[in-house]
Amino acid sequence: MQRILQRGEIEAIDQINFPRIRLPEIGSLFAERAARLRQLADGNPIADYILFVAQIVDAQHQALASLPAPELPGDAIALAQQHSMPLMPAADHLDPAWHQVLDTMLARLGSTHGLPAALQPLIGALREMPHSEREAVASRLLQKEVAARDVGMAPFVMAALQVVFTQRAAHLSVSDVPYTEPASICPVCASEPVASVLRIGGKANGHRYLHCGTCCTEWHMVRVKCSHCESTKGIQYQGVEGLGEVVTAETCTECGSYRKVVNQEKDPLAEPLADDLASLMLDLLMSETPFKRASTNPLLYVAFAEEQAEGDQALVDPAAE
Incomplete structure (x- = not known):
């Protein structure tokens, strides 16, 4: 007879297998x-x-x-x-x-x-x-x-x-840190992830984590699942020549969004926020598709200027101000 595991038992198994x-x-x-x-x-x-x-x-x-x-x-x-x-x-x-x-x-x-x-x-x-x-x-x-x-x-x-x-x-x-819903926001500070990262090393090896753009906490989310709407349907990956497979865009046809995946399996030095920032060419490529970026990089702000028409998105470089 199968036994239904209680939440505490699930958490214990979770910590043995890999960090949540x-x-x-x-x-x-x-x-x-x-x-x-x-x-x-x-x-x-x-x-x-x-x-x-x-x-x-x-x-x-x-x-x-x-x-x-x-x-x-x-x-x-x-x-x-x-x-x-x-x-x-x-x-x-x-x-x-x-x-x-x-x-x-x-x-x-x-x-x-x-x-x-x-x-x-x-x-x-x-x-x-x-x-x-x-x-x-x-x-x-x-x-x-x-x-x-x-x-x-x-x-x-x-x-x-x-x-x-x-x-x-x-x-x-x-x-x-509690288990929270939805799983697409940081369980510590409720901010959105800047990117997801495929980790290497230790018990986290091979697992995907969402990296918070505000408090830098990471929380586990299974692969091939939209990190924005959590759908498992219509997930695809797009890249740009020159980045190899280190940074790709995970797109979701269910919610029409994309978020980058940074792969340490392809480059052990890859870092979520840094690699997201440096792969702006991929964002430019994605701007020609129907998919919209799910969240911003906190150090490279994409803003909607008050005087612009709705949908007219502007990338602003503070160094040029």
Whole structure:
């Protein structure tokens, strides 16, 4: 006679076979991401932008070192476990420490050799901006209510938020993270994944994880399943010459979206956010298809300017502002 496994038994088996959750390794995450960006910049059509983002990531790494340990609300963890909902939705749990992170990052970037001169006024404006205005910008970005005036500062603000949310996630225990629905959003901060990644090494080897663009937590999702609508129908993969099979676009005919898959089996150094950013040519290819990108890269903002007609999408490079 077959026996139905209870949820606790399923979780125990899950942890034996492979990790359901991969919490961020804050000691190395930003340093490795910056190194990967510099590697990917070589010969890339958007090399200048990739190198600019590498400087932002360097500043993230530095700011993290001076950030005090976060306070984790035990009541929020218990509530999330009880109701199978994300632990701390980013838009509702802004830690004031992100202002300190942003100031530290801007101070470093403002003195960085080789940073485009056109960025200095923007950096100065952000440094002088009242915290209340910064909070309003952050809230809009986290809720994807992006105004045209926010786009230039978006990568800086999102980078600062990412440091704080990533540090918070890193101090969790895997057992703190609930099973949530839908599985297409981060179970820690309720943000969307920037890409999915096929991991190598250890118990995660060969498994696909969705990589959160806000807190860098990864959670398992089976292959050949849409990471946006969770359909198993109409899934196909498209690539572009020159990227090999390291980065492909997973398309879904059910919801009409695509999200990139970064394959460490093809390149062990592949990193979800960095490789997503550096494969802009694939996004340009996909713009000629009916499929729409499921979510943005937090350091390369695609915004809908207020003055543009609906559907007129603009890619804005803050370095050109």
